[in-house]
Amino acid sequence: MPDAPRPPAGLPGGFSEPEPQDGGAIRRRESDPSRRDLSYPPLPEALRVGVYDNHTHLEIADGEEGLDWREQLDRASSVGIRGVVQVGTDVPTSRWSAEIAAIEPRMLAAVAVHPNETPELKARGGLDDALAVIDELAGRPRVRAVGETGLDYYRTAEDGRAAQIEAFEGHIAIAKRHGLALQIHDRDAHEDVVDTLLRVGAPERTVFHCFSGDAGLARLATSHGWYLSFAGTVTFKNAENLREALEVAPRDRILVETDAPYLAPVPVRGRPNAPYLIPHTLRAMAAVLGTDPSMLAAQIASNTEAVYGRWSDEPPLPSEPPRGADAGRFGVDA
Numbered sequence: 001m002p003d004a005p006r007p008p009a010g011l012p013g014g015f016s017e018p019e020p021q022d023g024g025a026i027r028r029r030e031s032d033p034s035r036r037d038l039s040y041p042p043l044p045e046a047l048r049v050g051v052y053d054n055h056t057h058l059e060i061a062d063g064e065e066g067l068d069w070r071e072q073l074d075r076a077s078s079v080g081i082r083g084v085v086q087v088g089t090d091v092p093t094s095r096w097s098a099e100i101a102a103i104e105p106r107m108l109a110a111v112a113v114h115p116n117e118t119p120e121l122k123a124r125g126g127l128d129d130a131l132a133v134i135d136e137l138a139g140r141p142r143v144r145a146v147g148e149t150g151l152d153y154y155r156t157a158e159d160g161r162a163a164q165i166e167a168f169e170g171h172i173a174i175a176k177r178h179g180l181a182l183q184i185h186d187r188d189a190h191e192d193v194v195d196t197l198l199r200v201g202a203p204e205r206t207v208f209h210c211f212s213g214d215a216g217l218a219r220l221a222t223s224h225g226w227y228l229s230f231a232g233t234v235t236f237k238n239a240e241n242l243r244e245a246l247e248v249a250p251r252d253r254i255l256v257e258t259d260a261p262y263l264a265p266v267p268v269r270g271r272p273n274a275p276y277l278i279p280h281t282l283r284a285m286a287a288v289l290g291t292d293p294s295m296l297a298a299q300i301a302s303n304t305e306a307v308y309g310r311w312s313d314e315p316p317l318p319s320e321p322p323r324g325a326d327a328g329r330f331g332v333d334a
């Protein structure tokens with residue numbers, strides 16, 4: 001996500017479980033309602049060949065009324081979205097992601113502490129404990145990635161960078177230890193992200209989530225075998241650099257994501273984003289590449305399974321899914 005929301009007051013260290021809010025989500029997106037259309041956009045025309053949303057935050061409610069995560073997945077299924085990777089950004093949301101993925105066949109999980117959270121955690125002396133919890137969660141069923149982790153020099157001043165790099169290296173080590181994919185958040189930090197990956201050695205499957213570089217970075221990253229995941233930003237009018245990156249990337253290194261509830265694609269830019277809106281982004285990408293959307297969807301679905309494995313590889317636990325207000329308190333192994 002572009003901007004990590006602060007945990008609600010009263011959650012020092014992020015270790016106590018947050019209370020569920022709208023629709024069972026455990027966070028709410030901060031935004032100024034007077035500046036955005038807060039209604040969920042209509043369903044786009046369904047894809048003929050399905051794809052996955054490999055980066056979403058269903059734990060963050062947005063809109064006039066947040067959608068329940070099952071409603072989100074039902075809408076996504078109805079337009080050809082085969083599954084999602086649900087991404088945590090701190091300990092509570094990573095735990096929530098792992099717990100829902102364990103019981104939901106359409107969801108896999110990614111777990112991590114977001115780089116915007118790590119300088120403060122480090123200053124409080126809580127970074128090692130948080131990484132130990134992420135390490136434990138990384139070993140759980142249907143957790144297939146460590147992320148989002150990386151570097152964010154847009155929101156973090158110079159004095160927070162050492163903590164971000166330390167946490168990034170810690171996450172890379174966890175991904176390698178568990179044989180998981182790595183999902184990288186890179187904002188205004190391309191050079192140091194690449195340097196860190198090359199210095200410590202990137203995990204076998206490494207994804208630049210919400211790719212924000214240009215054709216040069218796309219060539220460099222894919223020359224190392226890393227994947228580029230394109231979000232709704234690739235549809236934005238001023239994002240010519242992203243479309244150039246898409247054009248030069250080898251087709252077998254391309255993924256698609258929402259980063260919902262952020263970054264809704266054109267023509268619904270600014271409104272709450274959701275996995276069911278992927279068809280807009282996928283069709284725009286196909287237009288850039290001059291290819292058929294179904295051909296591109298088949299390629300991206302195959303790439304996504306190469307990174308995270310199949311959604312059906314580990315069957316979900318035969319548990320009654322948490323409902324509404326109980327979602328945030330549900331514990332699979334409790």
Ligand SMILES: [Zn+2]
Nearest residue numbers: 001002148259
């Ligand atoms: Zn994200």
